[in-house]
Amino acid sequence: MSQKISGVKGMNDILPGEVEIWQFVERTARELFARFGYGEVRTPMVEDTALFVRSVGEETDIVGKEMYTFEDKGGRSLSLRPEGTAPAARAYIEHSVVNQEPLTRWYYLGPMFRYERMKTGRYRQFHQIGAEAYGSREPAQDVELMDMVVQLLQKLGLTEVSLNINSLGDEACRPTYQAKLVEHLRGHAGELCGDCQRRLESNPLRVLDCKVERCQQIAQAAPSILESLCEPCRAHFDEVQRKLTALDIRFQVNPRIMRGLDYYTRTAFEFIAAHPALGTASTVGGGGRYDKLVKGLGGPDVPAVGFGLGLDRLCLLLKESGQKFAAPVDLFVAVADAGSSDVAFSLVSRLRREGLVVEFDTRGGSLKSQMKRADKTGARFALVLGEAERESGQAQLKPMAGGEPISVRLDEVARVVREAPSR
């Protein structure tokens, strides 16, 4: 017996039985996003480390301590992507997409990597579905993306998710606000928790997020960023809300929504699930506008807005919902005597060619054990093939849920099964 090797911490296997949930979410998202005119972009899982340092921000937790960074044999510093927006923007710039179309809509889907402490709904290899729209600075673009998420959640049957929105201002008004906030917080510096005293210097906006009661009280009394927005940001935010309302999308303005990544400007939003299964990992998706990102990465001055959804978390919620996602088995073919196995095997092959989902036990075995297997697979029908059927060309199609068997000719099986009412 060789040494047992286990998977890497924080990186999970997804086995049949569970993978169907993932496929369902992915399939639903692809169909819906295509309907909105978004095309899939696939970028490598590894990028130049500098891409993330410049876009996500050197001071963020992600870049500061969570990236899987390594040197390749050519001495380049590479990193496993911790998020999807920066690689998409890099590809957008690299292929001069702006010169080919003024408005670009992309989505992506795949694994991301962050070296973090493991928790439910929080893994080191996790999966995101995200979308990006480049070229429009209009509020309608922000709302279109939120609408897309809302519709996706609806199609997935996840109704207990609420949309929170905020505006983070832009380079004109955010510094002003931050100064005002720091001034307010300094007045209560002694009362803040240890973390917040530190945040006062590193990232004062984060204090608004603190869960400590006293800090919350102080944050409550702090000036709101929404009161400090410059006129263009104010107008943008108002229009976003008006359009959401016009689409009948329920939302909540939440001045405490912040972003952990530096590139956000103006609109920020989060989709938060109420379900206890996620614990503190209740945010299933987040996004916002980043008008300076593309230019900041050396591209043209093109505005952008996008979101990322946590696939792992969506799947956890769906698992809790108890829905079944496996493709139903149409038919189980059982062999009654050894002399029939070749005929049965050919029949199975033909039925599969004709589009039926057919189960068959290649090991043979007793008829009883095959029928047990048929029951386990959840097959709608079972068909026993033996000497009598071979000679007559007729067989009994047995509905596993109960009811009278149907007598069919062997060359009619596919048609009869297909026409039978499901379940």
Place this chain on the structure above:
RNA sequence: GCGGCCAUAGCUCAACUGGUUAGAGCGCUGGACUGUGACUCCAGAGGUUACCGGUUCGAUCCCGGUUGGCCGCCCCA
């Protein structure tokens, strides 16, 4: 990165303050029922009690370390 809890069969859990062969339910396999699943009954397979070391006549149980998991903080998807 900080604080707390936990680790026994594929899964969910037992094992009386440290005592002989570590049990049950579910699941899996076979049989009762030799051409028909489910319900019932019977039987079987499956464990280095996560790993390493220590204390002891004796450790699943006590102690230390490692690894993995859970909860809160932080952060986020």
